Amino acid sequence: MKTKKIIGLFVSTLILGLTSCENEKVDSQERDLLQEIEDNSEMSLGNAFYGRTSKSSSDCHFEYEGHLGPENWADICGEEWKDCDGNAQSPIDIRTRNVHENDNIEELETDYNYSMMNIYNNGHTIQFNYDSGSTALLDGKRYELLQFHFHTSSEHTIDGYRYPMEMHLVHRDVNSGLLAVIGIFFKEGRRNNHFLDKFMSKLPENEGDHYTSDNQYTIGSLIPEEIEDFYTYNGSLTTPACSEIVTWFVVKQPVYASHEQLERFEEIMHENFRPTQDLNGRVVYSSEE
Numbered sequence: 001m002k003t004k005k006i007i008g009l010f011v012s013t014l015i016l017g018l019t020s021c022e023n024e025k026v027d028s029q030e031r032d033l034l035q036e037i038e039d040n041s042e043m044s045l046g047n048a049f050y051g052r053t054s055k056s057s058s059d060c061h062f063e064y065e066g067h068l069g070p071e072n073w074a075d076i077c078g079e080e081w082k083d084c085d086g087n088a089q090s091p092i093d094i095r096t097r098n099v100h101e102n103d104n105i106e107e108l109e110t111d112y113n114y115s116m117m118n119i120y121n122n123g124h125t126i127q128f129n130y131d132s133g134s135t136a137l138l139d140g141k142r143y144e145l146l147q148f149h150f151h152t153s154s155e156h157t158i159d160g161y162r163y164p165m166e167m168h169l170v171h172r173d174v175n176s177g178l179l180a181v182i183g184i185f186f187k188e189g190r191r192n193n194h195f196l197d198k199f200m201s202k203l204p205e206n207e208g209d210h211y212t213s214d215n216q217y218t219i220g221s222l223i224p225e226e227i228e229d230f231y232t233y234n235g236s237l238t239t240p241a242c243s244e245i246v247t248w249f250v251v252k253q254p255v256y257a258s259h260e261q262l263e264r265f266e267e268i269m270h271e272n273f274r275p276t277q278d279l280n281g282r283v284v285y286s287s288e289e
């Protein structure tokens with residue numbers, strides 16, 4: 001009887017030990033995942049390029065309205081967000097009459113793999129983190145896709161026209177740390193967008209929430225492998241620290257999503273677009289007419 005008790009105690013201790021070990025493993029995987037998502041956030045990417053730690057930035061908060069709104073971003077975080085007052089800022093209003101046509105710009109070639117979708121609500125946007133290894137050839141340079149996220153309504157405008165949503169695919173040049181962002185407009189259509197549809201019921205609703213998909217998906221199913229018609233210009237990240245390290249590729253052809261889908265994104269993210277910024281002499285190129 002006594003021996004049985006002791007064995008029982010031993011077994012249950014073992015099981016308890018194993019489960020807590022398993023829990024620790026899950027915890028550390030979760031920590032790694034959240035760290036990766038954080039590293040791929042726009043703020044961290046800007047800070048990483050300038051060799052700053054994002055420590056002080058993480059104590060600073062911005063909003064899209066009120067005293068922490070876009071007009072005051074440059075003054076919120078000491079020197080760190082001063083770029084928000086710079087003269088090569090994004091987004092911009094693209095005036096089609098003023099763009100320079102340039103036949104020498106190469107078409108965009110994307111090579112996006114299947115990836116687990118780690119979806120995170122960072123309080124400003126819904127960010128889909130992408131597994132490493134997916135690349136795009138943008139104006140002759142190879143970049144790696146890090147993440148994509150959404151803005152309601154669109155940040156870029158075309159001749160003053162604002163689309164209901166814009167997706168940003170954030171890429172980094174591995175060697176220089178410079179970024180390239182592809183902007184895709186969403187327009188309202190009759191049908192649900194097939195790619196978004198897979199995640200609509202899983203979108204993390206509150207700041208800090210996240211969800212990891214059970215299967216792998218590719219954003220390559222939403223946009224063509226080769227994109228010929230786009231605008232390109234030099235600008236910045238559209239959230240603090242507004243680092244001016246971005247080559248923008250704004251695709252002319254919008255994709256479609258249903259009214260309900262667009263509404264759901266807006267319901268979660270609210271209005272999260274920065275007002276358009278002055279060109280200050282910059283030139284916007286058009287790949288083709």
Ligand SMILES: [Zn+2]
Pocket residue numbers: 149150151168238
């Ligand atoms: Zn963005």
